[in-house]
Amino acid sequence: MRYFPLIRAGLGCRPLNASLTFVSVTIAFLLAGLAIGFARLLPGGNTPMMAAGGVVALGFAMILFLTGNAVAQTVRLRLKEFAILKSLGFPTRLILALVFAETAAACLAGAFAGLLLAEALAAPFLSLLPHAIAAPRPFVPPLVYALSLAAAVALTAISTMIPALRIARLDAAAALRGSAA
Amino acid sequence: MSAIQFCNVIKRYRRAGHMVSVLERASFDVPQGAFVALTGPSGAGKTTILNLAGGLDRCDSGSVTVAGQALDALSPERLAVWRSRHVGFVFQSYNLLPMLTAVENVELPLLLLPGRTKDRRTRACAALASVGLADRANHRPAELSGGQQQRVAIARAIVGEAPLLLCDEPTGDLDREAADGILALLQAANGQGRTIVMVTHDPRAAAWANQVLHFENGNPHLVQAPA
Numbered sequence: 001m002r003y004f005p006l007i008r009a010g011l012g013c014r015p016l017n018a019s020l021t022f023v024s025v026t027i028a029f030l031l032a033g034l035a036i037g038f039a040r041l042l043p044g045g046n047t048p049m050m051a052a053g054g055v056v057a058l059g060f061a062m063i064l065f066l067t068g069n070a071v072a073q074t075v076r077l078r079l080k081e082f083a084i085l086k087s088l089g090f091p092t093r094l095i096l097a098l099v100f101a102e103t104a105a106a107c108l109a110g111a112f113a114g115l116l117l118a119e120a121l122a123a124p125f126l127s128l129l130p131h132a133i134a135a136p137r138p139f140v141p142p143l144v145y146a147l148s149l150a151a152a153v154a155l156t157a158i159s160t161m162i163p164a165l166r167i168a169r170l171d172a173a174a175a176l177r178g179s180a181a
Numbered sequence: 182m183s184a185i186q187f188c189n190v191i192k193r194y195r196r197a198g199h200m201v202s203v204l205e206r207a208s209f210d211v212p213q214g215a216f217v218a219l220t221g222p223s224g225a226g227k228t229t230i231l232n233l234a235g236g237l238d239r240c241d242s243g244s245v246t247v248a249g250q251a252l253d254a255l256s257p258e259r260l261a262v263w264r265s266r267h268v269g270f271v272f273q274s275y276n277l278l279p280m281l282t283a284v285e286n287v288e289l290p291l292l293l294l295p296g297r298t299k300d301r302r303t304r305a306c307a308a309l310a311s312v313g314l315a316d317r318a319n320h321r322p323a324e325l326s327g328g329q330q331q332r333v334a335i336a337r338a339i340v341g342e343a344p345l346l347l348c349d350e351p352t353g354d355l356d357r358e359a360a361d362g363i364l365a366l367l368q369a370a371n372g373q374g375r376t377i378v379m380v381t382h383d384p385r386a387a388a389w390a391n392q393v394l395h396f397e398n399g400n401p402h403l404v405q406a407p408a
Contacts, residue, residue: 002292009280084276087237088290088337089265091258173232176272 003098010102014077017070021106022113025155028063029114029148030121032056037122037139060151068159071103075163082167083175096164104156111152115140182249184345184376185211185234190243192229203229205399206243211378211392216371218387219380220404221396227380230396231347234378235268236260248344265293269338271367273350275330277322283333284309284318290341308340309333312366328359335366339375346370348379352386364389 011018032055039052075082082095122139192204203226211217219227232238233245236252245252248267255263269290270276277286287305296304309318312332322330331351338346348367352360360383368389371377379390387393394401 002298005281005285009278013280081278084278085289086261087235087264087270089261089293091261093258173237176276177228
């Protein structure tokens with residue numbers, strides 16, 4: 001709670017990037033939720049689930065690229081802000097934790113929004129099939145929710161890794177002069 | 182006791198592939214409770230002095246000691262903790278965080294100190310009131326004038342009771358009236374026992390200090406001793 005205003009400010013200062021992360025993660029987890037949910041209903045043992053898993057992994061890789069770019073751009077544009085925090089005595093690890101928390105907020109919110117949307121859209125999609133199938137409740141298995149939490153945290157960790165190096169190496173004096181790389 | 186002690190400090194920067202010497206065996210003391218103005222031409226090393234004294238930068242050789250603490254002996258993380266308790270910075274361009282309100286900006290250094298949210302807010306409001314901005318607590322920097330933003334920056338620098346204020350051209354972007362208001366606040370902070378080191382190009386601003394160190398060729402010369 002102590003650092004909440006800073007996290008809120010971090011998300012608010014580049015709303016487009018935060019929104020891009022949220023929307024792209026939402027779409028990825030929506031598709032993942034639908035793919036896994038439908039694969040569960042198909043006959044053929046583990047094969048449909050494995051195919052769905054492959055699609056989800058590909059989506060995860062693509063989303064990693066988008067989120068990583070958004071975080072990198074946000075950090076690049078906010079180097080002076082981080083230099084100000086350093087000049088006030090904020091240790092590097094605390095600044096990194098703030099960036100991680102901002103990214104995690106967008107990723108976790110996006111992941112759960114995507115899965116909830118999959119849950120909501122399952123019944124309308126299933127009704128389009130020639131032989132109507134009743135959507136199981138929950139459509140997305142609870143295990144997938146748990147795995148999605150882990151995936152969103154992993155997505156956050158990987159996408160903040162390179163920007164974190166930049167913050168760790170930030171020369172606060174140079175950034176405040178306006179000559180930081 | 183010295184608030185700041187520079188001993189044979191050498192600092193060089195790489196510029197366009199060449200090493201440029203900014204400080205060449207600079208040695209000087211700033212006494213505790215002094216209000217010192219650093220003057221000199223651009224590139225003479227004035228801002229470098231502030232960055233070294235505030236632990237934002239490290240010297241190539243020599244030693245920088247602030248309030249008895251040799252800064253070279255501290256790791257970057259311990260230096261950050263030390264800075265949060267001992268130094269307040271005031272910059273020419275204010276350097277407030279644009280998405281935070283005035284009171285949230287002032288509260289920033291207090292986040293690093295123990296204390297409850299309510300107490301932090303009370304202290305931040307008191308610091309804002311002390312610079313005459315109690316009624317602007319919930320305004321963002323973009324909604325404040327340059328002079329008001331600099332007042333917020335001073336409130337942020339003094340709220341944590343840091344005994345040393347390092348000011349880099351604090352009146353550089355202000356008109357004369359606003360500048361005098363800022364200098365009066367710095368003088369008041371000095372009157373409360375804080376040591377103030379202020380970089381300035383303006384002789385009128387330097388006249389508010391009780392000691393002027395003029396930098397030329399990487400070395401300081403005392404041009405105005407304490408009265």
